[in-house]
Each structure stands twice: as C-alpha cells, then as structure tokens.
Amino acid sequence: MFRGIIRAALITLGLTAGSAWAEEPFIVVQSTTSTQNSGLLDYILPWFEAESGIDVRVVAVGTGQAIRNAINGDGDVLLVHAKTDEEQFVADGWGVERKDLMYNDFVLVGPKSDPAQIKGGSDILTALTAVAAADAPFVSRGDDSGTHKAEMGHWVATDIDPTQDSGSWYRETGSGMGATLNVASGMDAYTLTDRATWLSFGNKLNLEILVEGDPRLFNQYGVILVNPEKHPGVRANAGQRFIDWLTGPDGQAAIESFKLDDQQVFFPNAN
Incomplete structure (x- = not known):
C-alpha cells in the first residue's frame, strides 16, 4: 500500500x-x-x-x-x-x-522426468557431472553474465568442459535469464538460474528446482x-x-x- x-x-x-x-x-x-x-x-x-x-x-x-x-x-x-x-x-x-x-542463491532447475537423476541433491558438482554423463540437455546463458560466470566456475571444478559438446546436449543461448529459462522449459532441459528470476518466471511448464542448498550456490x-x-x-x-x-x-x-x-x-x- x-x-x-x-x-x-x-x-x-x-x-x-x-x-x-x-x-x-x-x-x-x-x-x-x-x-x-x-x-x-x-x-x-x-x-x-x-x-x-x-x-x-x-x-x-x-x-x-x-x-x-x-x-x-x-x-x-x-x-x-x-x-x-x-x-x-x-x-x-x-x-x-x-x-x-x-x-541470495542459485538453483539448478530441470525437467520433472529428471533423466540425470539428480532431484533432491545438494551438491552442484555432483549434479552437473551426472547431467554430462547422461548427455541430458543443458541450457547455458553463455552471455558472460554473473550467472554464466558462476555456472562456468562449477564446470571447471568438475574438470568437465561442456563447450566441447556445444550444440549437442549443451546449448548456449547468448541471452538473459528469462529467455534462457524459456528455452529450457521448451526443451525439458537443465539450467542454472538465480532464485529471484526463477520465482518471478511465469513459463515454468515442466521445470522444477532439482538441486539447491549447496554453499557454492551462494550469490x-x-x-x-x-x-x-x-x-x-x-x-x-x-x-x-x-x-x-x-x-x-x-x-x-x-x-x-x-x-x-x-x-x-x-x-x-x-x-
């Protein structure tokens, strides 16, 4: 008021x-x-x-x-x-x-079908490793944003370079968080997002939060x-x-x- x-x-x-x-x-x-x-x-x-x-x-x-x-x-x-x-x-x-x-914090969201079987986890590195091992669709902002920088830091910590598979299971939008979430929801893909944008995002479709609570997701x-x-x-x-x-x-x-x-x-x- x-x-x-x-x-x-x-x-x-x-x-x-x-x-x-x-x-x-x-x-x-x-x-x-x-x-x-x-x-x-x-x-x-x-x-x-x-x-x-x-x-x-x-x-x-x-x-x-x-x-x-x-x-x-x-x-x-x-x-x-x-x-x-x-x-x-x-x-x-x-x-x-x-x-x-x-x-606030970042969260890893993905499809309810969860092909990488990571739902309920609290370790972002374990989750990303499982996504890569499953060749499950992952959508990255790929735009040098704070969220993209955080995401790439986690991939480095897993010793995985997902950009080597860019265009197959790993997709880069070069766009903002809202647009990237739209792509993820359309593809039933995983993506890393800040919690604030996730809560305000209206096109969640089949996506849900799968991994949260890791101190490394501090934002x-x-x-x-x-x-x-x-x-x-x-x-x-x-x-x-x-x-x-x-x-x-x-x-x-x-x-x-x-x-x-x-x-x-x-x-x-x-x-």
Whole structure:
C-alpha cells in the first residue's frame, strides 16, 4: 500500500511539475538482469526517488556487459553479482569502492522426468557431472553474465568442459535469464538460474528446482560508484547518495521487505 502511495505521488508530481520534473537530477545504474526481472528495483526505487528527488534510470544487462558499459562511462553506479570481477573493476581504477549489498542463491532447475537423476541433491558438482554423463540437455546463458560466470566456475571444478559438446546436449543461448529459462522449459532441459528470476518466471511448464542448498550456490551482489576521475561526466554526488541509501538502514529494510510468492528473495548484508 505504501508503495502505491509513493507511486501515485510521483505520478502526480510529474503531471503537475511538467518540464520542471525533467530538470531534476538523475543517475544511470548499470545493473544485472535479476534485480530488474525479479521486480526488486521497481519495488524499491520509488522510495529512494521520493526521498531524494533523484530519478534512477536502469540499464539491465548481464553482469559482464554491465561492467563493460561502466568502463565505457555509460553509467554512474554499477550493481552486479560477480565479486571477483567487481574487485578487479575497482583495482583497475574504474570504480571508487565496492560494497556488499545483498545476497541470495542459485538453483539448478530441470525437467520433472529428471533423466540425470539428480532431484533432491545438494551438491552442484555432483549434479552437473551426472547431467554430462547422461548427455541430458543443458541450457547455458553463455552471455558472460554473473550467472554464466558462476555456472562456468562449477564446470571447471568438475574438470568437465561442456563447450566441447556445444550444440549437442549443451546449448548456449547468448541471452538473459528469462529467455534462457524459456528455452529450457521448451526443451525439458537443465539450467542454472538465480532464485529471484526463477520465482518471478511465469513459463515454468515442466521445470522444477532439482538441486539447491549447496554453499557454492551462494550469490553475492555488490554496488560500486563509477570513478569520476576516469569519467568526469559521472554524477558522483547523486550516485553516492543512491549507494548510501541502498547500504543504509532504509535501503536495506526496503530490500528485506521485497517478496515473491510470500518468500523473501534478497537478503541485505551491507552491514
């Protein structure tokens, strides 16, 4: 209800202020698709915008592309989930400081028929090894996203290179999580997905969660201000204000209150 009131107030303000609203400060956030597709950003941003008067414009792409966009100066804030790459982004001088923001987890989903016989397991490496041994269809994002990076890290740990069989049992979509889940559901295939996108996905068909709970499926998100010394056009003050809000008590409470199917989806851990 409170979210609806805020949205109504923002719409009213836009209608009454006319062109003055367009002159308000704004920031561009390069973000991973899961924060957008799950509905999290649509849920929390009106609170920040109403409090700050800063409009937040989101570019939702895979983590790898978001980082490249930020390196090119096409954004003020980076919000993604590939910690090693985020730390390298800062070490290379493209970002000012990386902060933990929130976490959730990945899950391995697949067809109810489960040809690899992995249902109920909690070891992702054992599960992927069984999928490969069965030549069971597996769909990968193949897009350098945070989810794809995590998936490939697990394959490396199994000493299996599935890309050698790309086009047979292993398929790469080069697309986002929603599109990849659509392909998996159409093929009765296995795939790795973040839990938030899975819960918000409406075309599950014959798919279900088969493997979850492995600590290696932990999924940490971070937030970084793009370095204005690299790109003078960065709106550093407004971007930092957004980061301070996200990692402060109001933003962390907003993240915690977001739910899908009555389940908490993201767990704030900035502090």
